[in-house]
Amino acid sequence: MVTAIVQARMGSTRLPGKVLLDIQGKPLLQHVIERVSQSKFIERIIIATTTDKKDEAIVKFAETRRLPYYRGSEDDVLDRFYQAAKQYRVTTIVRITPDDPFKDPAVIDRVIGCYMTNRDAVDYVSNTIKPTYPEGLDIEVFSFQALETAWREARKPSEREHVTPYIWGHPELFRLVNIENEEDLSQLRWTLDTEADLQFARAIYARLYHGQVFLMKEILALLQREPQLVLINSGTARNAGYLKSLEQDKNQSSSTRLHKN
Numbered sequence: 202m203v204t205a206i207v208q209a210r211m212g213s214t215r216l217p218g219k220v221l222l223d224i225q226g227k228p229l230l231q232h233v234i235e236r237v238s239q240s241k242f243i244e245r246i247i248i249a250t251t252t253d254k255k256d257e258a259i260v261k262f263a264e265t266r267r268l269p270y271y272r273g274s275e276d277d278v279l280d281r282f283y284q285a286a287k288q289y290r291v292t293t294i295v296r297i298t299p300d301d302p303f304k305d306p307a308v309i310d311r312v313i314g315c316y317m318t319n320r321d322a323v324d325y326v327s328n329t330i331k332p333t334y335p336e337g338l339d340i341e342v343f344s345f346q347a348l349e350t351a352w353r354e355a356r357k358p359s360e361r362e363h364v365t366p367y368i369w370g371h372p373e374l375f376r377l378v379n380i381e382n383e384e385d386l387s388q389l390r391w392t393l394d395t396e397a398d399l400q401f402a403r404a405i406y407a408r409l410y411h412g413q414v415f416l417m418k419e420i421l422a423l424l425q426r427e428p429q430l431v432l433i434n435s436g437t438a439r440n441a442g443y444l445k446s447l448e449q450d451k452n453q454s455s456s457t458r459l460h461k462n
Contacts, residue, residue: 202245202291203242203243203244203293203313203317204243204244204246204247204286204289204293204294204295205240205243205246205247205295205297206249206285206286206291206297207230207233207234207237207246207248207297207299208249208250208281208282208298208299208364209230209248209299210256210275211253211256211258212255212275213300213394215394215395216394216396216398216399219394219399221262222393222399224402224403224410225406225410228262229302229402230262230299231262231266232302233297233299233301233302234246235414236304236306237297237306237309239414240295240310240313242317245269246297247268247269247270247271247285247291248269248270248271250271250273251273251281252272252273252274252275253275256272256275269289271285276361277361277362278362278363279352279361279363279367280352280361282296282352283348283349283351283352286345286348291345292345293317293342293344293345294342294343295309295341296340296341296342296343296364300392300393300394301337301338301339301391301392302337302391302393302402302405302406303335303337303405303420304337304338305417306414306416307417308328308334309340311328311380312327312328312341312342312380313340315378315380316342316343316378319378320344323376323378324343324346324347324375324376324377325344325347325365325369325376326342326377326378326379327339327340327341327342327377327379328340328380328382329341329369329379330369330377330379331381333385334386334387334417335390335417336387336389336390336391336392337390337391337392337393338391341365347368348364350367350375351365351368354367355367389424390435394437395434395437397437398434398437400433401434404430405420408427409423
């Protein structure tokens with residue numbers, strides 16, 4: 202069964218509670234769920250949240266919508282993800298981040314389709330190893346076996362916090378495939394991590410959302426008509442959260458060397 206696991210929590214440093222912030226009358230997480238639900242391949246959606254008290258709001262969200270959920274570690278997201286997959290006996294995993302208001306079901310299905318067609322020859326398929334899609338349309342599909350190996354072997358903070366770096370960081374261990382867009386659009390920022398990102402998302406939804414999912418091509422057409430919209434949240438480095446985790450890796454290594462000396 203192809204299952205999307207959505208890792209969601211209320212504790213965001215730069216934009217607290219962002220996953221339930223209102224965009225055009227619905228919480229962000231609801232928009233993400235609706236977009237993922239449009240996939241032709243995804244058969245089930247699971248929410249992976251934390252045991253922290255503030256994430257009771259995420260649990261309530263899931264229960265109200267009759268979505269299965271799992272509660273685990275706030276910081277060790279890899280463990281939370283793995284335990285959710287194990288509890289629900291997931292075999293094919295689609296990793297969904299909850300702060301991406303423009304997840305595109307067509308892009309999702311392109312990545313899943315590649316995985317399903319080549320599932321005996323690949324462990325991991327994504328459009329992120331060499332990014333060519335706008336940040337926020339990231340999709341990763343991988344086997345439970347690959348996830349379990351990462352869960353067992355990963356040690357670095359960046360590998361525990363971001364679920365898949367151990368997998369795509371070890372091409373000698375895993376069979377990896379990257380999906381590329383025809384045009385490199387990786388400079389576009391369509392995720393939500395700052396107040397400026399929220400302003401951008403609300404501006405796009407105000408123009409395009411009429412109760413139904415709109416796609417990447419419609420956003421691109423809008424940005425051609427109104428190019429000033431891109432300036433709302435430009436200037437933030439891609440994958441800023443992961444880059445921050447890499448600094449934690451360096452700090453851990455320095456601490457280990459000092460301890461040995």
